[in-house]
Amino acid sequence: MDFGFGPDDEAFRTEARSWLAAHLAGGHEEVRGQGRPGSEHEAVAERRAWERELGRGGWIGLGWDSDAYGNRRATLTQQVVWAEEYARARAPGRCGHIGENLLAPTLLAYGSEGQRAEFLPPIARGEALWCQGYSEPGAGSDLAGVRTRAVRDGKTYALTGQKIWTSLAREADWCFVLARTEEGLSRHRGLSFLLVPMDQPGRIEVRPIRQMTGTSEFNEVFFDGARARAAHVVGGAGQGWRVAMGLLGFERGVSTLAQQVGFGQELAGVVREAVASGAARDAVVRERVERLWAELRVMRWNALRTLGGGAGAGSAASAGAPSVAKLLWGRWHQRLGELAVLVRGAAGAVGPSDWSADAPYVLDAGQRLHLFTRADTIYGGSDEVQRDIIAERVLGLPREARGPR
Template identity: 55%
Template sequence: METGNEGDFVDLTYSVEDDEFRQEIRQWLESNLVGRFARLRGLGGSGREHEAFEERLEWNRHLAAHGWSCVGWPKEHGGRGLNLQQQVIFHEEYAKADAPARVNHLGEELLGPTLIAFGTPEQQKRFLPRIIAVEDLWCQGYSEPGAGSDLAAVSTRARQEDGQWVIDGQKVWTSLAHTANWCFVIARTEAGSRRHQGLSYLLVPMDQPGVEIRPIIQLTGTSEFNEVFFDGARTDADLVVGEPGSGWSVAMGTLGFERGVSTLAQQIAFQRELQVITDLARSNGAINDPLIQDRIVQAHMGLDMLRMHGLRTLSGEQGIEASITKLLWAPWHRSLGELAMVVAGAGGLTVAEAPYLLDELQALYLFSRADTLYGGSDEIQRNVIAERVLGLPKEARV
């Protein structure tokens, strides 16, 4: 498969080697998602991270033991060294097999590539092997009560004392903090600095005095997001990624990795959700309504567009094409949740079992309300595109 060429062309054909690799990962998954692991199919993911966590952790370590962890990392850093086409194939086949959501996403897809790009040899040697083996689990300490999508407004502070960083502040919407033993934290380390200046990217152990984790109960009744309070928490002085004060560029690098090749697998999960909705519409007669039928067709077309855009972005295209990725999928997925409730009709208003057991489509609807907020709200994303990509005048800030 060629993911880039002159102009806007994206060649979606696969080479013989690509097809052979697809068969390899497909057969491996078929042979290994058996026995106790077979029960994990379809478990986990956004809004469902509580499902069989310990069992999915075991599965994640099974993947690692057979070389299927951190597949896109360079071989010199312990990865499998797959090229872009093979990474796409791996993530697609993993999703098609309905394999359980991995518990190691933040370490594997975000922190690991960040350390490879910005970390010291000592940091790489210390942390990368433990991420590959799924021995360390990570969370992301970015958002704060006053600095959500506007990350430059961070107020969590850190100062050096006796060869360590001492950290005080609060983070919020911290995914999986309650299961993580490390956190990569953006903190203000230069007194009097503002906005993008004076921030540092710190690696902080979670299991220590001075770190308090408070789960946030979501509309779905689950709690994968958390508040995290740092009150004199400590980490070693050398556990800063990049130079002290240059954390903004490192943090932006991490966000770039977040929108990488694994997002194509996310779209396969979307396809599965859309198919459930379509099947329900056929079974309950909702598809006979021309308006609902039109919305289902539009959803299928929108999903095809997401895939085409995703492949084009991965081809190396820069600028607005890469910047609008979240503005495309988040509203589409939120609308899919709304469509699910329209198709479900009155039955979507009652829970499957008291006191609050939601079915798949109800959970989709409720959790997808957050899609246009987390990871950078739509409003902030539009500002970023306007100011940094299109060069429009900056919004006035107090």
């Protein structure tokens, strides 16, 4: 496939750009640029209203392989156009991206028609927000080690356990949870993928995790007898590993290109700061900026090649493409964060002049970028895990020896 943009795509770009300009200015201008990674605590109520605006415009669910749920269909190239124009417009970070880009494709691939009919229309309208219950304190990137249990009780399951690093858990209406439903089985056997309502006072507790940025995008979630309907097990009981792995395959795709537009905006901000501070006169700083710019272009070409099937669809190389992309952008973003503080000089290491012990924990954009990007090589699958995937699934190297559990 030759991944290029044709006349229909450019017409779609014009429509997307015009709609974003009109609707962001039409009462949503205050949330422009808010709610990006590292700032997901910002303007949650206003961003939820923006989700509903997107739903009314039919802009949610473009990548679904059906338009039967209130969304519009779009080709792959049009999905890329929308993602890039959304980022260029500095539209707010999406509250609904977990439901739209992770759960919805999973239900389309593995869910029942009843599940799709129940859950996809509210996502398409921008009304239902989701969070992801995968990682646990003892099972971060090793999802086969989850210990949260769900015991069948008639038409429901009772969940007991803990999840961690759960984005948007305080705002979400629902959580998809990977839990053990069969006793006596370990690792990837005996797991199920359950859809759990979050509004269960006394049965679900959410505790924010304060990060070194001073904000709390992530949360711990405790289940104490929380209920999920048996009809809300996706793919069948005991099939959770297959469904969970399928979901991870949807996690990186078109959104990678929109992410890179955001990276370009951040890089431009760092360049402006370097010019203002005089750091741009330093040859080493200029070389680092040039390298970051060139690597960002390479990441874009790699993403387009992968989406266009250049990695060989269905091949071992295509199976490892998401891991390659994660390795590329994670460390790149960290280097950008390091440069954001470097170009400020000593001023980059201190807070505002009116900072006091009683004032809120305040960081400027460059400082927040630097601190938040320290996690880029850990969350979403650590670099070590990505290298294992590439080594074992792409290069065919022997599996690393693992001790008893």
